[in-house]
Amino acid sequence: MAQQTINTISPNELLAYALRLKNANYRLVAISSSNVENGIEMSYSFDSGNDFVNLRIIARPGDEIESISSIYSYSFLYENEIKELFGVNITGISPDYKDKLYRISVKTPFNAKEGDNNG
Amino acid sequence: MGKETVIPFGPQHPVLPEPIHLDLVLEDETVVEAIPSIGYIHRGLEKLVEKKDYQQYTYVAERICGICSFMHGMGYCMSIESIMGVQVPERAEFLRTIWAELSRIHSHMLWLGLLADALGFESLFMHSWRLREQILDIFEETTGGRVIFSVCDIGGVRRDIDSETLKKITSILDGFEKEYSEITKVFLNDSSVILRTQGLGVLSKQAAFELGAVGPMARASGIDIDMRKSGYAAYGKLKIEPILETAGDCYARTSVRIREVFQSIDLIRQCIAMIPEGEIKVKVSGNPNGEYFTRLEQPRGEVLYYVKANGTKFLDRVRVRTPTFANIPALLETLKGCQLADVPVLILTIDPCISCTER
Amino acid sequence: MNFSKKSPWILHYDGSSCNGCDIEVLACLTPLYDVERFGVINTGNPKHADILLITGSINEQNKSVVKQLYEQMADPKVVVAVGICAATGGIFSECYNVLGGVDRIIPVDVYVPGCAARPEAIIDGVVKALDMLEERQKYARKKDK
Numbered sequence: 284m285a286q287q288t289i290n291t292i293s294p295n296e297l298l299a300y301a302l303r304l305k306n307a308n309y310r311l312v313a314i315s316s317s318n319v320e321n322g323i324e325m326s327y328s329f330d331s332g333n334d335f336v337n338l339r340i341i342a343r344p345g346d347e348i349e350s351i352s353s354i355y356s357y358s359f360l361y362e363n364e365i366k367e368l369f370g371v372n373i374t375g376i377s378p379d380y381k382d383k384l385y386r387i388s389v390k391t392p393f394n395a396k397e398g399d400n401n402g
Numbered sequence: 403m404g405k406e407t408v409i410p411f412g413p414q415h416p417v418l419p420e421p422i423h424l425d426l427v428l429e430d431e432t433v434v435e436a437i438p439s440i441g442y443i444h445r446g447l448e449k450l451v452e453k454k455d456y457q458q459y460t461y462v463a464e465r466i467c468g469i470c471s472f473m474h475g476m477g478y479c480m481s482i483e484s485i486m487g488v489q490v491p492e493r494a495e496f497l498r499t500i501w502a503e504l505s506r507i508h509s510h511m512l513w514l515g516l517l518a519d520a521l522g523f524e525s526l527f528m529h530s531w532r533l534r535e536q537i538l539d540i541f542e543e544t545t546g547g548r549v550i551f552s553v554c555d556i557g558g559v560r561r562d563i564d565s566e567t568l569k570k571i572t573s574i575l576d577g578f579e580k581e582y583s584e585i586t587k588v589f590l591n592d593s594s595v596i597l598r599t600q601g602l603g604v605l606s607k608q609a610a611f612e613l614g615a616v617g618p619m620a621r622a623s624g625i626d627i628d629m630r631k632s633g634y635a636a637y638g639k640l641k642i643e644p645i646l647e648t649a650g651d652c653y654a655r656t657s658v659r660i661r662e663v664f665q666s667i668d669l670i671r672q673c674i675a676m677i678p679e680g681e682i683k684v685k686v687s688g689n690p691n692g693e694y695f696t697r698l699e700q701p702r703g704e705v706l707y708y709v710k711a712n713g714t715k716f717l718d719r720v721r722v723r724t725p726t727f728a729n730i731p732a733l734l735e736t737l738k739g740c741q742l743a744d745v746p747v748l749i750l751t752i753d754p755c756i757s758c759t760e761r
Numbered sequence: 762m763n764f765s766k767k768s769p770w771i772l773h774y775d776g777s778s779c780n781g782c783d784i785e786v787l788a789c790l791t792p793l794y795d796v797e798r799f800g801v802i803n804t805g806n807p808k809h810a811d812i813l814l815i816t817g818s819i820n821e822q823n824k825s826v827v828k829q830l831y832e833q834m835a836d837p838k839v840v841v842a843v844g845i846c847a848a849t850g851g852i853f854s855e856c857y858n859v860l861g862g863v864d865r866i867i868p869v870d871v872y873v874p875g876c877a878a879r880p881e882a883i884i885d886g887v888v889k890a891l892d893m894l895e896e897r898q899k900y901a902r903k904k905d906k
Binding site: 442443444445446453462465466468469528531535538547548755 | 775776777778779780781782783784785787788791792793817818820822823826852853855856857858859876877879880
Binding site: 389 | 423437438439440442444446448449611612613614632694695697704706708710718719721723727728730731732
């Protein structure tokens with residue numbers, strides 16, 4: 284199995300890294316997130332030609348994560364989604380739908396604080 | 403300048419069988435802004451990993467969307483296989499490629515029909531869907547299902563296609579290609595189709611890149627992006643050139659998809675000529691542990707699966723970023739400045755799959 | 762068939778279906794299955810419709826939409842739930858945004874099985890619904906007398 288590059292960085296380095304990738308003509312593929320022990324892990328995937336790289340940060344409860352929509356304008360959909368489904372506090376998203384993207388009855392359904400469900 | 407009006411587009415709208423929802427901000431007849439919202443088909447199926455084990459989840463993955471069902475199952479299986487280091491038999495890789503390309507034909511035919519319907523061209527809609535049934539017949543004969551097959555499994559595929567049937571597929575495709583060429587002439591040369599699609603919703607190459615467009619939407623604007631070139635499944639052994647247009651309007655997007663059907667027919671022929679004998683499945687035991695990002699090319703463009711496993715039979719996370727989701731920013735941008743009456747056709751030309759997008 | 766038999770018009774609504782059943786409903790209308798030969802037409806207007814065809818399950822968002830569509834239809838009317846999701850929620854019944862089958866909020870007359878439901882089964886369901894429609898019409902006429 285091919286190894287995939289995952290670069291773990293601290294949340295305040297995020298913009299600098301993203302800018303560097305943007306200048307190297309990388310395309311933002313997706314922002315994915317998942318629950319980990321000490322918060323929510325966010326993976327930013329980028330692609331250029333055959334190169335596929337991931338930046339990873341961990342958003343601890345209470346952390347403010349700055350939006351990369353000033354660098355990658357289309358990150359706003361991913362960021363709004365993560366904000367609404369995982370409850371990560373992402374600031375400065377443009378446009379910020381203010382919890383109106385998902386019209387669902389459950390608030391932050393993916394935020395695992397509901398006990399053990401790993402069967 | 404007129405007054406601003408907000409018109410809700412959807413959820414029940416005749417142009418799409420699915421409930422799409424957009425708020426269109428209008429100034430007179432011109433769209434100034436479009437605001438999407440998600441929820442009518444949102445099921446939250448990514449969270450089902452907590453209740454279904456990683457084998458069972460294949461069935462959930464296939465039901466992310468009934469149109470790209472096969473490729474969703476395939477992408478999920480590929481992710482698990484990558485994590486577990488499973489080597490899929492070569493014959494299975496070819497069979498997967500054949501079914502994937504047939505799915506692309508069926509999806510594009512379906513879309514062509516919907517486009518004809520949106521244009522008010524009823525007979526063309528019927529012809530596209532009539533032809534599409536020939537592909538569904540192949541599915542039914544080889545997998546038993548018409549829309550959802552459950553034929554892809556972790557470690558390979560569940561059914562083989564014998565050489566007799568492969569020959570039959572070739573001859574069905576020969577006939578299909580002839581009839582299809584006739585239909586495409588209407589789509590590409592009919593003056594009213596041209597009037598309604600050319601110059602509409604133009605997305606420049608620069609804008610397509612800046613907005614992260616994928617699939618036919620990006621290729622119609624001249625961006626050379628096609629995940630099949632990364633060589634997953636059997637694509638590495640096939641000759642494949644991404645189909646590009648430069649105009650970036652609705653006509654170019656139609657043209658790209660029309661030509662892609664011919665390309666898929668060619669790819670299936672290549673597969674049938676090269677398919678090796680052998681096993682179709684390896685046994686998979688144990689539980690996955692690790693994480694992997696898989697990307698492949700669906701009819702609507704690049705899709706990404708992120709699977710994270712923890713060594714138990716229940717996965718930590720499955721995340722799907724579908725092509726329509728990636729194309730929404732570009733859609734919102736092209737909608738700005740268009741006429742309200744053009745909105746249905748414009749939305750349709752990104753080939754939106756709401757079920758995929760909302761999951 | 763006699764001439765006074767009704768040509769039923771259908772209103773199709775996609776609850777939260779995966780598209781599988783929807784494209785099969787559409788396939789019913791196209792040349793291979795061609796339900797138009799029975800006089801069946803897919804309409805977008807609930808006031809025109811006799812049969813409400815629902816695919817997919819009910820959630821918090823479409824609850825009111827489905828209810829409204831049903832109430833807007835003129836009597837007599839019949840509801841056909843197409844596919845396992847419309848019947849019970851199916852594979853997605855455990856999802857947080859899925860409430861369950863269509864019968865949670867409106868009365869369902871015919872359940873069409875399958876995932877995805879096959880066109881033959883959908884047509885069968887519609888034909889069953891037709892009989893019910895006729896029954897109801899007769900009953901309504903008797904009551905008027």
